[in-house]
Structures are given as structure tokens and as C-alpha cells.
Amino acid sequence: MTEPLVLLPGMMCDARLWWPQMVAFSADRAVHMAPITGAEHIERLAAQVLDTAPDRFALAGLSMGGIVAMEIYRRAPERVCRIALLDTNPLAETPPVAAAREPHIVAAKSGRLEQVMRDEVAPGYLAPGPVRQDVLDLVVEMARTLGPDVFVAQSRALQRRSDQQAVLRRISVPALVLCGEYDALCPVRRHEFMADLIPRARLEIIAGAGHLPTLEQPKATTAALRIWLAEGA
Numbered sequence: 001m002t003e004p005l006v007l008l009p010g011m012m013c014d015a016r017l018w019w020p021q022m023v024a025f026s027a028d029r030a031v032h033m034a035p036i037t038g039a040e041h042i043e044r045l046a047a048q049v050l051d052t053a054p055d056r057f058a059l060a061g062l063s064m065g066g067i068v069a070m071e072i073y074r075r076a077p078e079r080v081c082r083i084a085l086l087d088t089n090p091l092a093e094t095p096p097v098a099a100a101r102e103p104h105i106v107a108a109k110s111g112r113l114e115q116v117m118r119d120e121v122a123p124g125y126l127a128p129g130p131v132r133q134d135v136l137d138l139v140v141e142m143a144r145t146l147g148p149d150v151f152v153a154q155s156r157a158l159q160r161r162s163d164q165q166a167v168l169r170r171i172s173v174p175a176l177v178l179c180g181e182y183d184a185l186c187p188v189r190r191h192e193f194m195a196d197l198i199p200r201a202r203l204e205i206i207a208g209a210g211h212l213p214t215l216e217q218p219k220a221t222t223a224a225l226r227i228w229l230a231e232g233a
Helices: 015-025 042-052 063-077 095-109 113-121 132-146 148-159 164-170 188-197 218-230
Strands: 005-008 032-034 057-062 078-088 175-180 202-206
Touching: 005 015, 005 063, 015 032, 015 132, 015 218, 042 063, 042 148, 057 063, 063 078, 063 148, 063 164, 078 218, 095 113, 095 148, 113 132, 113 148, 132 148, 164 188, 175 188, 175 218, 188 202, 202 218
Parallel strands: 005 032, 005 057, 057 078, 078 175, 175 202
Antiparallel strands: none
């Protein structure tokens, strides 16, 4: 039986982040889009996803969604039949990065969330190319939809997150580690490190993509995920 697919978005993103893949995969499997909002701790966000997820499922998370995915595997490895970690980070937040979030939190609380997303957060994460502006506009629109309270809560969750390297070493299911070649936030070398930690992981670098390959290079990203979904099936 084809297992359901649970997708986890990145920070300040919703189902639109995964829309090309949802369209591609929904023809032959149940696709569940799980929001990661409503809590200020990664552990609680993972528990919320598990509360509503199928009994056993394939799991893919991008960026903050990948961090939550690692916590889900730590809590319930028997429920995850395969895992894909896209443009993410298994390390705990460093004090300088945690401190750098504070001005963004203040700006979001004071009504400047769109400015934070458009001018400071998203632009450096995306690859150069013809779709860059369209992707940036969509990122800003998703952030506007979710609002400043979600931005603050997700920022706090990232500041407080735990190191997940030990979790990666214990992954025993088919695993895909995927990264856009231009991702400056979670660079390729970090994903090479992650793939080395996971037994039998497959590493995929998406040409012409930055931090959001699902939108920047949807066909290549979908193709890589399709191979992952077929592994061991």
C-alpha cells in the first residue's frame, strides 16, 4: 500500500511552499500538509503534527519543517517509513544567531513584518534567476497571511531548539538530504555533513535553487522526491 506523505513547511510558509509537489503526488497517495504554528517549542510542534498524522507515513520537511521532522523521528521513529530533509539544519541555534533574531522580532511586533521578510530575511536565501522575484513575492504573501504572532513564536522555537545530530545517526529508513546549490542559510556543506551522519542517506543538490527549491526548481525537486518515495517500495 502506498504510504501517505506528510509535508512540513519552512518558517513563515504555508501549503503554497509545497504546492508543485502536492499536485504531483496527490494522484497516487494521500498528501497531508501539516502547519507548524501555534507553539514556541520544536518539541510541541512535533507533538502537534503527530497528533493529526496518519499512523505511519513518509515525512518531508523544509528548513524549519526539517527541524520539526527530525524531532518527529526522535519521538516516533516507528511511525516514519521514510524521511526527506530539505535545506535544513540539525544543529542547535548558536548564541549570535539567536541574538540576531531579536531585531526581527521587534520589527514584526511593531508592524514591519513585510519589511523584515522582503528586505532582510528572504532575499539572500534565493538563487539568482528569472523566478527569484516571483518566489520572493510569494514568501512575503505567505508571511503576511500567517502574521507577526506566528513569526515571533517560530523565532522563539528556533532559538530554543536542540541539537539533532544523534537523531540523524539513528535514522534507519530511506532518507533523502536535499539542498539548493545557492542556499546561503543552510549551505551545501552542511547537507553533506548531514548525509554522512545518516546511514545510507542519498544527497541531492538542486542546481539553480537557493533555500526554497520546491518553488525555485519545482521539477527537479519533485523528481528527487519521487525517487525517494520509490526507494524500498
